Amino acid sequence: MLREIAADIPPADFAEARRACQPIMLRGAAAALPVTRAAASIEGLCRYLCHFDSGRTAQAFVGDPAIGGRYAYGEQPDGFNFARETLGLAAALDRIARAAAASDQPSVYCGSLPAEDHLPGFAEANPLPLVPQGVLPRLWIGNASTIACHYDRFDNLACVIAGERRFTLYPPDAIGDLYIGPIDHTMAGQPVSLAATAAPQDPRYPRFAAAQARALTVTLHPGDALYLPKLWWHQVEATAPFNLLMNYWWDDFASGPDSPYTALLLAMTTLAERPPPERAAWRAFFDHYAFRRDGHPLAHLPPERHGILADSRENRGRIRAFVMQLLRGG
Known part of the structure; x- marks a missing residue:
């Protein structure tokens, strides 16, 4: 069962809780942030984000409506089922908002935008005391989507700002049952589970049933946060037409430049x-x-x-x- 702790836990106590290297739910941890309050409407959120826009561009995933926001490998092992486009924040938000209002529009997903580069001043306006000092947020904005099951090499605090996110979690030692794809040909840097997004009981992945038996599933609403220790596998489904997640990555136990x-x-x-x-x-x-x-x-x-x-x-x-x-x- 997923552990849940109070969102007002003192940072020192939260740091101690993280030493168990188990996921932790913190309901409402980001509810009071100005960006969460601005997300009461799509228009209000877009205005708030554009207030900080530096004008820098980033790579976005753009998917045909037929894929339903399930960004993944294509039919061939060296291809994907989506295109990549370079967009500025304002243009990306406009296209995401238009796709949210019309299901026949291509879905758009902009992930891992460093706030300090794309939205200078945003981090200072939305401080989260639970994260270590100096750790800055990244933004993940898009339409309804499914991000393939992957892991991070850093500890992760994921905060839902708009929409909902459903996380399906697998422990690190489930790696052999998840049927991991290439480590040097990836969608966004990390290798992903091929079995987790396959059809149920796909005969190519007979061991996946063992991973499914150990899975933890949790849904985050606006203002909720989830702590994920490094190496925990997670599939992330954004279920609303317009979604924003803010996350923080750091390494609690780094002792030098090597990883x-x-x-x-x-x-x-x-x-x-x-x-x-x-x-x-x-x-x-x-x-x-x-x-x-x-x-x-x-x-x-x-x-x-x-x-x-x-x-x-x-x-x-x-x-x-x-x-x-x-x-x-x-």
């Missing part, structure tokens, strides 16, 4: 094709040094003898420098 995803990519190139017994041996080393299921690998020694494995920024820098030297062939 776990970088390590994953490197591990794929170095380990995936080795014999199974050797992969099992390396798995034991990863468990011991990286995942530390038995605690710190040098816990049997006094801290002053932990050397490069002592937890400090300096030591992380030393390991990084050593890795870079190895990659350069040094």
Whole structure:
């Protein structure tokens, strides 16, 4: 069951709650923001957003009415069922509003617009104390749509401002049952589940039933927020003709410039094709040094003898420098 906590939780308590790395619902967390109040009507919301418009353009998805806003791969694996167009915010809002009023118009979706670039001053006018200081919002605006099941590499607080969003969530370890598509040919940066948007009981994806049995589904109304830990899979359906979501991405536990995803990519190139017994041996080393299921690998020694494995920024820098030297062939 999805955990729900009070929207007025102190930021420090919310930070502690996030350490469980489980999704959290916060009903009404964004209800008092000026942008949410402006979203009482499409016209009012468009006027409010255009007040901050910097004039910058962004890429938009444009879909034929026949796809019903379900942006996905096309019939061929190297294509998609939508077009991409470069639009300014005002033009995009106008087309989204026109499509909301007439079902025979192409749907439009503008995602991941950094507020600081496209709407300077918006973040300051709509502060959300729950997010860490310095983390700025992004906007996702469009008609009714279904965004394919994917994951993020950062922690995510998603706030519905206008319309409704239905989230279907799967835990990170459901990855094998979701039948993930290519990691280098994606719709918007992240690989997606092919099974989650397929027809029910598609014979190509027999293991998907196991993922479905573990799915969590929740609907967010205007003002509601959902915290999604990194790596949780989520399909997002915007069900109203006109929708706006605002989200924040950050990494609660970042300790340096490198990301776990970088390590994953490197591990794929170095380990995936080795014999199974050797992969099992390396798995034991990863468990011991990286995942530390038995605690710190040098816990049997006094801290002053932990050397490069002592937890400090300096030591992380030393390991990084050593890795870079190895990659350069040094």
